[in-house]
Amino acid sequence: MNGIYPFIYVGLGSMLGGASRYGMTLVTQNYAVFTIPFGTLISNIAGSLIIGFVAGIGSKTELLSTEMRLFLATGFAGGFTTLSSFIYEVGQFVQEQEYFYASTYFTATLVGAGFAFLLGLMLSDLILR
Numbered sequence: 001m002n003g004i005y006p007f008i009y010v011g012l013g014s015m016l017g018g019a020s021r022y023g024m025t026l027v028t029q030n031y032a033v034f035t036i037p038f039g040t041l042i043s044n045i046a047g048s049l050i051i052g053f054v055a056g057i058g059s060k061t062e063l064l065s066t067e068m069r070l071f072l073a074t075g076f077a078g079g080f081t082t083l084s085s086f087i088y089e090v091g092q093f094v095q096e097q098e099y100f101y102a103s104t105y106f107t108a109t110l111v112g113a114g115f116a117f118l119l120g121l122m123l124s125d126l127i128l129r
Helices: 007-029 040-062 064-082 083-095 097-127
Strands: none
Touching: 007 040, 007 064, 040 064, 040 083, 040 097, 083 097
């Protein structure tokens, strides 16, 4: 796969992922328990699940083309997840001396995203059986 097409697949996926993340933020902004930004938390965990699933399917089969993996994992999930927003939000908690919320949000994101990735791998195994 050469040329501009890989950039198009990643770009389109990123656009849809970023727009979906923004939508997730809008949908969840009025349902916050405590002050944790659930839109970013959900996006990072769900995106990690998608990446794990695509990685699992892609490493064991030919069901997903290179183009589809670029679109789904690198593009969509890459645009849907957001390290920059996560770090900004943790930084805001620290600046406001809300250390409990900062540490809770930090831990929930990292642990949740890690488990979601592993769950995506396990789901791909279940589907491929």
